[in-house]
Amino acid sequence: MKWDWNAMSDFMPDFWKGLLVTLQALALGSLLSFSLGLVWALLMRTPTRWVRWPVGVVTEFVRNTPLLVQLFFLFYVLPEWGLTFSALATGVFAIGLHYSTYTMQVYRAGIEAVPAGQWEAATALNLPRARTWTAVILPQAIRRVVPALGNYVISMLKDTPLLMVITVLEMLGHARLFSQEHFQFTEPLTVIGVAFILISYLASLLMRALERRLVR
Numbered sequence: 001m002k003w004d005w006n007a008m009s010d011f012m013p014d015f016w017k018g019l020l021v022t023l024q025a026l027a028l029g030s031l032l033s034f035s036l037g038l039v040w041a042l043l044m045r046t047p048t049r050w051v052r053w054p055v056g057v058v059t060e061f062v063r064n065t066p067l068l069v070q071l072f073f074l075f076y077v078l079p080e081w082g083l084t085f086s087a088l089a090t091g092v093f094a095i096g097l098h099y100s101t102y103t104m105q106v107y108r109a110g111i112e113a114v115p116a117g118q119w120e121a122a123t124a125l126n127l128p129r130a131r132t133w134t135a136v137i138l139p140q141a142i143r144r145v146v147p148a149l150g151n152y153v154i155s156m157l158k159d160t161p162l163l164m165v166i167t168v169l170e171m172l173g174h175a176r177l178f179s180q181e182h183f184q185f186t187e188p189l190t191v192i193g194v195a196f197i198l199i200s201y202l203a204s205l206l207m208r209a210l211e212r213r214l215v216r
Contacts, residue, residue, distance in 0.1 A: 025092055033100040037102070
């Protein structure tokens with residue numbers, strides 16, 4: 001099979017558009033999942049059962065239903081209730097919400113891994129509870145969980161093509177449209193395959209650098 005350089009050249013403008021959307025969805029989805037996951041983890045540690053129980057039900061439901069189903073629900077069902085958002089905003093929220101239920105478990109493990117002596121030292125110093133969390137517990141917990149969070153960044157990247165089903169034209173969406181219009185499949189699919197590999201590799205390098213910086 002002969003490689004068609006002209007087809008690849010024609011596809012590149014669409015590729016850059018799709019790459020930008022993919023990176024936007026990945027960055028915003030990661031930020032939301034990390035932030036919301038920490039909120040879930042902290043709420044699950046509250047002594048009030050009426051807080052823990054609803055949070056547990058919601059996170060279990062989200063974690064145990066497919067992301068694809070959640071995308072369809074948020075994009076097609078919520079507008080019937082008067083809640084309408086752009087396709088990209090819906091996709092970012094779906095990815096962030098879905099993966100926040102996984103990052104919640106990562107944070108929980110990191111918090112539980114903090115030695116008991118750290119809690120006792122904070123109590124002995126009579127630190128306020130908020131100060132104990134922000135200055136003692138969370139810095140140590142987050143430092144421990146950076147590698148695991150990095151793995152979920154790569155997982156989110158690999159799930160961005162699902163946004164195509166709610167009309168978000170990320171890399172695969174543009175490749176699909178180009179292939180259907182020009183009957184050229186090898187070049188666009190190869191380009192986005194290489195792009196996913198490179199982005200995953202760069203993301204892993206970034207997380208390793210962050211991990212080394214936090215360990216200092």
